[in-house]
Amino acid sequence: MASARPVLEAPEIGRVLTRIAHEVLERNRGADDLVLLGIPTRGTHLARRVAERLVAAEPGAGPLEQLVGSLDVTMHRDDLRRNPVRALGRTSLPPGGVDDRVVVLVDDVLFSGRTVRAALDALSDLGRPRAVRLAVLVDRGHRQLPIRADHVGKNLPTAAEESVRVMLEEVDGRDAVLISGPDGAPEPTTEPAAEPAPGAADAEGAR
Amino acid sequence: MRHLLSAADLSREGALELLDVAEEMAATQAREIKKLPTLRGRTVVNLFFEDSTRTRISFEAAAKRLSADVITFSAKGSSVSKGESLKDTALTLQAMGADAVVLRHSASGAAHRLAHAGWSGVGVLNAGDGTHEHPTQALLDAFTLRRRLAERAGGDPARVLEGARVAVVGDVLHSRVARSNVLLLETLGADVVLVAPPTLLPVGVGTWPCRTSWDLDAVLPDVDAVMVLRVQRERMGGGGFFPSAQEYTRRFGLDGRRLRLLPDHALVMHPGPMNRGLEISAEAADSPRSTIVEQVANGVAVRMAALYLLLAGEDAA
Amino acid sequence: MSTTDTPAPTGAAGEGAAPPVLVRRARLLGGEETDLLLAGGRVARTGPGGSLEAPDGARVVEAAGLVALPGLVDLHTHLREPGREDAETVRTGSRAAALGGFTAVHAMANTDPVADTAGVVEQVWRLGREVGLVDVRPVGAVTVGLAGERLAELGAMATSAARVRVFSDDGRCVHDPVLMRRALEYVRSVDGVVAQHAQDPRLTEGAQMHEGVVSSVLGLRGWPAVAEEAVIARDVLLADHVGSRLHVCHVSTAGSVEILRWAKARGVDVTAEVTPHHLLLTDELVRGYDPVYKVNPPLRTRADVEALREAVADGTVDVVATDHAPHPVEDKDCEWAAAAMGMTGLETALSVVQEALVETGLLGWADVARVLSSAPARIGRLEDHGRPLAEGEPAHLVLVDPAARRPVAPEQHATQGRNSPYRGMELPGRVVATVLRGRPVVLDGALVGEQPDDAHLGASRGAPHGAAGAS
Numbered sequence: 003m004a005s006a007r008p009v010l011e012a013p014e015i016g017r018v019l020t021r022i023a024h025e026v027l028e029r030n031r032g033a034d035d036l037v038l039l040g041i042p043t044r045g046t047h048l049a050r051r052v053a054e055r056l057v058a059a060e061p062g063a064g065p066l067e068q069l070v071g072s073l074d075v076t077m078h079r080d081d082l083r084r085n086p087v088r089a090l091g092r093t094s095l096p097p098g099g100v101d102d103r104v105v106v107l108v109d110d111v112l113f114s115g116r117t118v119r120a121a122l123d124a125l126s127d128l129g130r131p132r133a134v135r136l137a138v139l140v141d142r143g144h145r146q147l148p149i150r151a152d153h154v155g156k157n158l159p160t161a162a163e164e165s166v167r168v169m170l171e172e173v174d175g176r177d178a179v180l181i182s183g184p185d186g187a188p189e190p191t192t193e194p195a196a197e198p199a200p201g202a203a204d205a206e207g208a209r
Numbered sequence: 210m211r212h213l214l215s216a217a218d219l220s221r222e223g224a225l226e227l228l229d230v231a232e233e234m235a236a237t238q239a240r241e242i243k244k245l246p247t248l249r250g251r252t253v254v255n256l257f258f259e260d261s262t263r264t265r266i267s268f269e270a271a272a273k274r275l276s277a278d279v280i281t282f283s284a285k286g287s288s289v290s291k292g293e294s295l296k297d298t299a300l301t302l303q304a305m306g307a308d309a310v311v312l313r314h315s316a317s318g319a320a321h322r323l324a325h326a327g328w329s330g331v332g333v334l335n336a337g338d339g340t341h342e343h344p345t346q347a348l349l350d351a352f353t354l355r356r357r358l359a360e361r362a363g364g365d366p367a368r369v370l371e372g373a374r375v376a377v378v379g380d381v382l383h384s385r386v387a388r389s390n391v392l393l394l395e396t397l398g399a400d401v402v403l404v405a406p407p408t409l410l411p412v413g414v415g416t417w418p419c420r421t422s423w424d425l426d427a428v429l430p431d432v433d434a435v436m437v438l439r440v441q442r443e444r445m446g447g448g449g450f451f452p453s454a455q456e457y458t459r460r461f462g463l464d465g466r467r468l469r470l471l472p473d474h475a476l477v478m479h480p481g482p483m484n485r486g487l488e489i490s491a492e493a494a495d496s497p498r499s500t501i502v503e504q505v506a507n508g509v510a511v512r513m514a515a516l517y518l519l520l521a522g523e524d525a526a
Numbered sequence: 527m528s529t530t531d532t533p534a535p536t537g538a539a540g541e542g543a544a545p546p547v548l549v550r551r552a553r554l555l556g557g558e559e560t561d562l563l564l565a566g567g568r569v570a571r572t573g574p575g576g577s578l579e580a581p582d583g584a585r586v587v588e589a590a591g592l593v594a595l596p597g598l599v600d601l602h603t604h605l606r607e608p609g610r611e612d613a614e615t616v617r618t619g620s621r622a623a624a625l626g627g628f629t630a631v632h633a634m635a636n637t638d639p640v641a642d643t644a645g646v647v648e649q650v651w652r653l654g655r656e657v658g659l660v661d662v663r664p665v666g667a668v669t670v671g672l673a674g675e676r677l678a679e680l681g682a683m684a685t686s687a688a689r690v691r692v693f694s695d696d697g698r699c700v701h702d703p704v705l706m707r708r709a710l711e712y713v714r715s716v717d718g719v720v721a722q723h724a725q726d727p728r729l730t731e732g733a734q735m736h737e738g739v740v741s742s743v744l745g746l747r748g749w750p751a752v753a754e755e756a757v758i759a760r761d762v763l764l765a766d767h768v769g770s771r772l773h774v775c776h777v778s779t780a781g782s783v784e785i786l787r788w789a790k791a792r793g794v795d796v797t798a799e800v801t802p803h804h805l806l807l808t809d810e811l812v813r814g815y816d817p818v819y820k821v822n823p824p825l826r827t828r829a830d831v832e833a834l835r836e837a838v839a840d841g842t843v844d845v846v847a848t849d850h851a852p853h854p855v856e857d858k859d860c861e862w863a864a865a866a867m868g869m870t871g872l873e874t875a876l877s878v879v880q881e882a883l884v885e886t887g888l889l890g891w892a893d894v895a896r897v898l899s900s901a902p903a904r905i906g907r908l909e910d911h912g913r914p915l916a917e918g919e920p921a922h923l924v925l926v927d928p929a930a931r932r933p934v935a936p937e938q939h940a941t942q943g944r945n946s947p948y949r950g951m952e953l954p955g956r957v958v959a960t961v962l963r964g965r966p967v968v969l970d971g972a973l974v975g976e977q978p979d980d981a982h983l984g985a986s987r988g989a990p991h992g993a994a995g996a997s
Binding site: 295317318322340411 | 734737738739740741742743744745746747748750814815816859860861862863864
Binding site for chain 1: 210226229230233236237240242244245246247275517518521522523
């Protein structure tokens, strides 16, 4: 990833997540019935960070454990047969479950929309939320399904061949969003397939 | 994973991955909606040349919970005759578009043969071959053991079984469960002791990665779990492996008295079906430390994990 | 090797006899280059390399670099005819034998019908004569139907045209000690020998492979070494007691070797054979469950292989015999337990012996001639085989290129069996020529009068004469 160029650094990422937290609160008119479900791997950490900011902004929002969880979508993906077999991520719901609550799905990058499609399916197996919303750190376009995000950290126009990589302190040791061109030599094409689970958030199909 | 034929096929990392996937599968099985779309469009053939209702049902449930199409073929009692049958059945399955075959067969090595003889390209999951191996049984035993020991002691799930002391008691000679368990538990770092009359330990057992003993009473106070094997009377064929059922029970049966020799936390396991009153008494089988029913439930999760790892990825070239 | 035919003057070869053959510069038993003139079915003259002139009409075989051995004699071959012509026929088995350097084979009695009467052994003998590529010597069954219950008519078989001298229930053990004693005693009257398949039946019920480390892991029922050794121990004591000659088939364990060594030291008239596969292969090969390695007696351990090699070297084991056991593909292309036991061996025996015994320095070529020719001929009472390559002796010989190396390709073998355990292995040595009674039957590694590729076709030609001697 020699030609990777940062588009967001740690301070901006922090500010963006704070804004998303406020947007979520505003849209929901408070923290009542809110559940934030992150999509592993990086979405889980983003959901937790957004939830922390939400609790800070709205002290009545309740303990973090009541507010945040994770939703693994691997077993609902439509591209399993195109890739080597994946390890499963964790699914854990807050104690109250999702029935009749407002679920905000949190992911790092919105690209084709297929991950979100899988997440909606996975969610429907877990219960019947009152509403489902979507928050992403980066929207890089190129949707293949009729899906859009409710809360976007940054809209990032990209070429389809470019690759976008989100790095988070919890997983990668630093916060950054990197973009690299197709001329970046073999990495952008081989890297997602070789290392599907972590660090390959550019294409949802390669998570 | 291309095939699962022997517990020896699994590295430590591979075995732990499978157990971790099984944990996630088990979590989905606690939900109201248990069915996952993961293996939609895949065809799993349950090919049972030997009766085993519980294993067949367990695999069938696992495949169905993952939305695979399941075809069950019980060859026993059909017109299939030995020799011709396995190869020709394999060719038939290939033609029917099977993606994986779950094979139970009375011949040791049958699964290995189906996987490697060049008859077909399907993935093979060994659901018990003769007196050789039964890897998913060992995996569900390890899964059960790991869960129970982790509940008690906590700690890194990858290391819970390291140093765990497990006694495997009974008809080791004819037991595919024992072979798979010795291999898998060794891979996961556990300390295994086989307890059996000398007639039911195979020649060559001294080279296995475990200890052996003829004295159950001496072993029980120092174990975290005791796995009781079924006495396979149908394999004894008048071989006189022990003088009488009564003597076997007296010397190697897990009864109430022996139950009380175990440490408080130790578990009682049995792969089923049990010969109550022969290798295990009702008191032991039904005691709170018995995991026998739990093992059955965990079997579905472990088999879902095995099918997932075998079939969810890209098609083999 | 090259052959040239000098123009034959009319009438030179008398009443169907083969024209003379001059073998030039062959290394006799691996030693000095020697010329051998073969005429009238005998070795007519010998001389130093390059010293003999080819008479008119003689075929000249240039054999520089080749080792000349007396024609090989197999004491243990399954030709399957009558009854299992889908596995092998006398014709296809004879072709395989000739290509392997054999000029005589002993055809085992476990056919269908069993070779337990003069009629059946004469049928097999006659089929062998009709094919004419090797001398086929039938082995007679010891007991009726190999059932181990009562003696077959050993005398009738011995005095039949087939002149049976070796009696064996091979495939089954003559396990009843009284019956074995009677057989040993009875065959003395016909100068015969009982060739025992030493396998205690009770200790090997359902046995699938050598009992040991590998069987314990594979969950295949074990075949303990003691099941062989106990029978050999009993039989050498019986042979000693009644003063009879005993031959032990396919010895496979280190313990058997020790018992034989003890018996020979004690003066018991016992001989023994080992198969090529037990000199090279071990039970480790079974780990893949490929039934091509399923054989009776089973492949044993490395220690057994070493002991057997030593035993051949020091003469404790007298003979290498192939136990050539062809099977149709379907009898091996299945799961282990359902598969038939046995391996082909006629076309690889000499190469395996070279690999296991010559290249390891245990045997010289003269010893190879002993274990593959003179000793088996003596045990089988084949007077005109296994003789030295000297003037006046029968002209059975084989020319071997010891420098050749070739991967084994069972599909190219003349036997109908494809169950060679050496598939893909590179083995040394190549049989270049085989001469039976002065007539070359193999030249340039191919049957005379056929292209090498014809080999497989022979299988379907069968033997229309098959029913001639059936009773």
